[in-house]
Amino acid sequence: MNEISNYKIRAGNFRENWIHFIHGLQDRICLGLEEMDGKAKFKEDRWERAESGGGGKTRFIENGNVFEKGGVNTSVVFGNVSDAMRTQLKIDGSKWFACGLSLVLHPLNPFVPTVHANWRYFELYNESDEIIDRWFGGGTDLTPYYLFKEDAFHFHSTLKQTLDSFGEQLYPLYKSECDRYFSNHHREEEMRGIGGIFYDYLRPRDEHDAERLFAFQEANGNIFLQAYLPIVEKRMGLPFGQDEIKWQEIRRGRYVEFNLIHDRGTLFGLKTNGRTESILMSLPPRARWLYNYQPETGSREDELLQVCLHPKEWIEI
């Protein structure tokens, strides 16, 4: 991998500490998921960005007992701000650095939800290599195919507890940001799932604030397995048939639509010449499109659709 130290940017330990945290988190999350799966192991592809700098560790899993397809990817990338970034991503500066972890897991059993999480840190520099802007972003969200209210409650309340220790105003704020973000605007704001939390452009006011935001990201990353795995464990043994698979594939079609039409992360990756197979690992193993399909009113499929169309409060705040 290109050595990031060759890239002449002034940076203290902060950035290095973040990279260290992200790689450690990747190891821990992969281990926890492998233990739950019991069969499949993550495989790793290391890659480098050809044109400017950096690379990543793509870890993918497939054909498991639990996980049909998924990835837990990290990348540490940097380069010059390109014209495409300037005009399409509205990034104004000379050079940039980004490091983050992004994961998506698509389980086999339609009663086990798909999950997505991402934690990232971005720095922007002027021509003298001085930091002119920096921010954190991230979030964790759940995409069930069938609704179990207790699972939604568990997921959201685990996230809320973590956020509460950083300020009780955060969960309501980032929960509604999440509802707004993961929305298929071309389908009357239908959400791709039941949300979670989403935040972006968290800019530190000073070094002390930067450490606080770092700790906030750590807390969110560290709580991920506790938010997700108990749900997997509870639902992975439920029997299912072709009808449930059909519905799962239809909803996965919506997942594809969101990621390819609306998702900023996907856009950023493709516009900055990221590694396509790593970026598009978020896509499900299979998706289905039926013309104008509507589940029967009052069915379990319709119950899920309704909470996607009308986001709910899962916790009494």
Place this chain on the structure above:
Amino acid sequence: MNEISNYKIRAGNFRENWIHFIHGLQDRICLGLEEMDGKAKFKEDRWERAESGGGGKTRFIENGNVFEKGGVNTSVVFGNVSDAMRTQLKIDGSKWFACGLSLVLHPLNPFVPTVHANWRYFELYNESDEIIDRWFGGGTDLTPYYLFKEDAFHFHSTLKQTLDSFGEQLYPLYKSECDRYFSNHHREEEMRGIGGIFYDYLRPRDEHDAERLFAFQEANGNIFLQAYLPIVEKRMGLPFGQDEIKWQEIRRGRYVEFNLIHDRGTLFGLKTNGRTESILMSLPPRARWLYNYQPETGSREDELLQVCLHPKEWIEI
């Protein structure tokens, strides 16, 4: 349906003649496809654009002997140029009108190619309802899953013959436009299929030229069934199994990627608040994504992939 005559735009018979042609062509193409299928019939959904004006006739077919999923859609739409159109589609004017036919057919048998065609006419007006710009666009392209060189030759040579009578420079030009357009830029310019012809912004110099371009569109629309159906007839009886379905679904994933990330028509439809189910009818019945899948070198799957990566001349010109 909102009456287009209620929309106060000066227009002669030209626009009405185009609408008439498009609706007649829709009838004829649907009939020809139904005859080939022998089982499924097209169903029609008429829809109206809520906010400003116009609507469409969506005709969809599914679960046929030959066609697993497809649509032959027409629309006649008009409205005020919105901010989104101005900034994102670079359309500068006060009002606009568009009418066209768009079709996509996804056959069941992986040896039968998917086909797409579109013929459209667009007018742009100033605040005094005078035409300030107008253009034709369209094309026809083939997306096989397995390569039969004689089919590629038949398809391209049928299109070439039609174009030649309007000028022998046209086929080479629009063939290479097509290769450029239907390319997944995020996958090293891999094409979604073996192309055909594509043209856009054909602006008439005068009324005589407008009639000539109209006739050009008519000729292309009228030749469609002759370009496609002989291929369907030749391949629809070939036996296939799970391996061929798997490859078909993987290639259909690429089709989804192109349509949702790059296709201008899809973008235009979604940005102008078109009818989502009609726009996204182009999506295949099923798609599959496997991490970093590569067909075996020298296999029939690889043979197809190679001509997508390296567009060929199918005709000695």
